[in-house]
Amino acid sequence: MDSAAQRPVSAIILGYGIRGRAYAAYAKTHPEDFTVAGLADPVADFPADAGCPTWKNWETALDSGTKADAVIISLPDRLHRAACVKALERGYHVLLEKPIGCTWDECQAIRDAQVKSGRLVLTGYVLRYAPFYKKLRDVISSGVIGELTSVHHLAAISYGKSAHAYCRGNWSVEAKGTGMLVNKCTHDFDLIEWWTKGRKCTKVSSFGSLFHWRPENKPAGAADRCCDCPQAVRDNCAFDAYKLYYERTDLRYHFADESDEAILKMIETSPYGRCVYACGNDSVDHQTVLMEYEGGLTIILEMESYSQQRTRITHFYGTRGEVIADEKKIQIMPFLGDSTTITPAQHGHHGGGDREIMTEFVKLVRGGSPARYTKLLDAALESHRIAFLAEESRKTGRTMSGL
Ligand SMILES: NC(=O)c1ccc[n+]([C@@H]2O[C@H](COP(=O)([O-])OP(=O)(O)OC[C@H]3O[C@@H](n4cnc5c(N)ncnc54)[C@H](O)[C@@H]3O)[C@@H](O)[C@H]2O)c1
Structure with missing residues (x-):
């Protein structure tokens, strides 16, 4: 494949559902940076002006020999491993929707294929790229509240979104892919990995159940x-x-x-x-995860379906002050000096994260080293490591420290 440094990065999109369409839209707004080289989906209506080959199946698309720099995998979770490994074997860079894999073994198979190919696997953790969360990370890492002692993080899904996805929808039955924590909260674990950069989570305990949609x-x-x-x-x-x-x-x-x-x-x-009480669902509707980090930092993540608002609220406690963030504003309250509130500008889906991750993806395809690509994947895998440990803890009642 020739260098994409001076021309748009081209990608085949596997799975033209909500996420596939969102990534394809970037080609319309940023034609100088990104172009769609093909679309694969068994049921989607492809746009009449797609201007690229289309297929009914991801595998046929990858076997077609179509020239492209990359593949975007926005397929159902259970297809991620097979599609990602094959795309890497074919020499494509990959933007892989989360979760990376449905099990830790699937995640490891993807990591092995990434190391062997030296190609990029960027995971769809859009929040890292959203201006609000970039600003929040700057605040936390600036030292303004000293050293973090604990973090309380609430992922409020909202009763409507949760009924849609985790009771009636794609993630309602754990055996069909992943349950709610791995699917939804790897976003949150990814943010936590970013906020705690360099510290290792050493112990995980979790509690949760399907409380109501029974x-x-x-x-x-x-x-x-x-x-x-x-x-x-x-x-x-x-x-x-x-x-x-x-x-x-x-x-x-x-x-x-x-x-x-x-x-x-x-x-x-x-x-x-369908009636929410007749969906055959077994995914949890609320779950709490307790984490201990090297050095003594403790973190609580609470995932809740039955909230009015769909938001994330994070309370950081440090040795020199507190920060409270709620996806609209960041309140900074040092023990010494004045408190301030910042309201970062945001526009676009996921607070601009959908757009910004594509900007980063194009940049990384145009210039990045195999070592950097592995480092990025390892950071994304950390969120899965904690999520899988939490699931094991919830199911066995034990505090986990392995993987
Ligand atoms: N990063 C995020 O914030 C975010 C948000 C939502 C979903 N996701 C992830 O994105 C992925 C897709 O989710 P979605 O909400 O777009 O789901 P979706 O159901 O809207 O889209 C998935 C598409 O894949 C297609 N598909 C199924 N089998 C296929 C095959 N064999 N070959 C080609 N296409 C096939 C389906 O027809 C469907 O159109 C999931 O893994 C999900 O976890 C990520």
Whole structure:
């Protein structure tokens, strides 16, 4: 492959769902930096003006010999390992959506393939690239609150988003890929890895369960689909699909066609119209993870489905002060001197992280060394190491220190 230093970086996108479409959009806004070399998806409607080859399957796309610098893997979690290993063997750089793999062994297989190929595997941890979180990291690493002693981090998913993804949707059944903690909170573990750079997490304990979206909590008279449910039962149900997708519009971006007609049809026919108490789901709906780091730093991560807001709130305690961040503002409260509040400008999905990760990806493809690429992957793997340890702790009741 010739150098991409002076021309747009080209990538084949495997999986043209929500994430695939988001990455493809970068080619429209930054044509000088990025171009789409092919699209693969069995069911997606590809744009009429795609201007590139299309395939029904990721494997056919990688076997086609199509010339490109990179592959973007925005496939369901369970396909990440096979697609990533093959893409690296074919010599492509990779932008791999999170989670890296569904198990620690799958993650290790990807790391082995990355080391062998010397190519980039950038993981879709968009929050690291979002201006808000970059600013927060600058504040924490500036020393203004001294040495960190503990961090309390809340990942509030919101009842609507959580019902969508972890009860009715792709991540509702653990055996089909990953459960809620590995899928959602590797974002949070990745931020934690970044905030605690250089310190090793030595002990992990976790507690959590599927508390509410269970068949025994189904209201009397409720049907298995919202479209068949009596109005009086639906009126009293916050998770009613009509309320989440028809009356509200903020979750509609999950569907390729956001029109009222398409949403009504979707509620009648798709898994997203099922009663939340009849989804056969087993993914947890709330979980707490306790972590101890070398040097004594302790961190609590709390993941919660039943929140009104979809946000992250982090409280940092240091030897010289406190910082509270809530994805809108950063309050800095040193023990000596004045408190200040910063409100970093943000625009775009994931606070601008979707755009900024693509900028970083293009930069890394254009110039990076195999050693740097491995270092980046190892940092992303640390979030998985902690998440898998937490899952083992939750399931066995033990405090974990291995992997
Ligand atoms: N970084 C983030 O913030 C973020 C957010 C959401 C999802 N994700 C991750 O992105 C990945 C995709 O999630 P999504 O929300 O876009 O899901 P999605 O279901 O919208 O998209 C996945 C697409 O893959 C396609 N697909 C399935 N089998 C295929 C095959 N054999 N060959 C080609 N395409 C195939 C599906 O048809 C679908 O269109 C997941 O791993 C998810 O965990 C990351």
